[in-house]
Amino acid sequence: METIKIIIAGPRGRMGSEAVKLVENTEHFELIAAVDYKHDGMMLSDLPGFQSIIHSVPVFSDIEKCLQHVKADVLIDLTTPEVGMYHAKTALEYNVRPVVGTTGFTKKDLEELERICNEKELGCIIAPNFAIGAILMMKFSQMAAKYFNDVEIIELHHDQKLDAPSGTAVKTAEMISAVRERKKQGHPNEKETIDGARGALYDGMHIHSVRLPGLIAHQQVLFGADGQTLTIRHDSYHRGSFMSGIKIAVETVVKNNSFVYGLENILD
Numbered sequence: 412m413e414t415i416k417i418i419i420a421g422p423r424g425r426m427g428s429e430a431v432k433l434v435e436n437t438e439h440f441e442l443i444a445a446v447d448y449k450h451d452g453m454m455l456s457d458l459p460g461f462q463s464i465i466h467s468v469p470v471f472s473d474i475e476k477c478l479q480h481v482k483a484d485v486l487i488d489l490t491t492p493e494v495g496m497y498h499a500k501t502a503l504e505y506n507v508r509p510v511v512g513t514t515g516f517t518k519k520d521l522e523e524l525e526r527i528c529n530e531k532e533l534g535c536i537i538a539p540n541f542a543i544g545a546i547l548m549m550k551f552s553q554m555a556a557k558y559f560n561d562v563e564i565i566e567l568h569h570d571q572k573l574d575a576p577s578g579t580a581v582k583t584a585e586m587i588s589a590v591r592e593r594k595k596q597g598h599p600n601e602k603e604t605i606d607g608a609r610g611a612l613y614d615g616m617h618i619h620s621v622r623l624p625g626l627i628a629h630q631q632v633l634f635g636a637d638g639q640t641l642t643i644r645h646d647s648y649h650r651g652s653f654m655s656g657i658k659i660a661v662e663t664v665v666k667n668n669s670f671v672y673g674l675e676n677i678l679d
């Protein structure tokens with residue numbers, strides 16, 4: 412397999428630092444630059460925790476400046492939705508294929524990226540969750556939703572997460588909605604005596620977000636019916652759980668010329 416030249420945006424993050432390890436430890440991947448808003452002009456090896464990186468990986472604070480200086484095949488973005496959108500659009504402008512793990516994009520953001528990919532006939536993969544087990548959880552939930560209309564999603568994450576609900580919960584709800592007979596769940600006259608008690612509402616389904624130290628990334632999809640419930644749950648105990656999915660996405664995006672939202676769309 413030809414070497415895939417990769418830029419990572421957000422290298423010092425919880426996810427970005429794991430992605431640096433993935434790229435460094437994958438023979439046919441080459442980390443050629445990093446985008447980090449704090450350390451423009453430095454080498455990644457100058458930053459704490461990256462001393463083991465012996466080859467030169469320049470750090471740029473702006474993606475465009477980075478893309479004008481290095482020739483990459485793929486951008487891995489693990490930042491925030493605001494800057495992640497700018498990163499992905501700029502990468503496409505420079506014919507670099509984005510693999511985006513950042514969550515919190517709007518439907519409009521995703522439609523705009525898809526439009527650009529179609530125009531440029533370039534691959535882009537956005538996945539709110541790269542853990543294979545989480546993908547299976549979403550697919551199993553979509554299967555169950557054909558038989559169980561009543562469902563609630565409980566997602567649980569570390570207390571430093573910025574967005575709620577999680578991108579995984581929204582994606583799960585979207586996949587369920589595609590097959591579920593729409594209904595408003597619970598008693599028609601139910602009343603929240605404390606605002607927010609019933610959680611977020613998505614197409615008649617409730618989504619609940621738990622944020623606590625000690626958690627990484629967990630989700631439970633609870634289906635209810637007469638005399639029974641069905642629980643489908645996935646737990647990520649370490650961010651290494653997301654790396655095999657990122658590796659698959661990078662290897663796939665270089666061969667694709669279209670927009671993909673959700674890792675389930677590229678898994679066999």
Ligand SMILES: NC(=O)c1ccc[n+]([C@@H]2O[C@H](COP(=O)([O-])OP(=O)(O)OC[C@H]3O[C@@H](n4cnc5c(N)ncnc54)[C@H](O)[C@@H]3O)[C@@H](O)[C@H]2O)c1
Binds near residue numbers: 427446512
């Ligand atoms: N798809 C998945 O499998 C998956 C898994 C975990 C987290 N995530 C998502 O990845 C994102 C990052 O999560 P995290 O826990 O690593 O967060 P984090 O806060 O640890 O890391 C975010 C990184 O983005 C960088 N950043 C912020 N603004 C920037 C800017 N303007 N320019 C360049 N870099 C900038 C920060 O320096 C930081 O290193 C979140 O959206 C999260 O939901 C996705």
Ligand SMILES: O=C(O)C1=N[C@H](C(=O)O)CCC1
Binds near residue numbers: 540569576578627
């Ligand atoms: O740690 C996070 O933040 C995670 N974000 C993704 C989401 O929003 O679904 C994936 C799980 C971990």
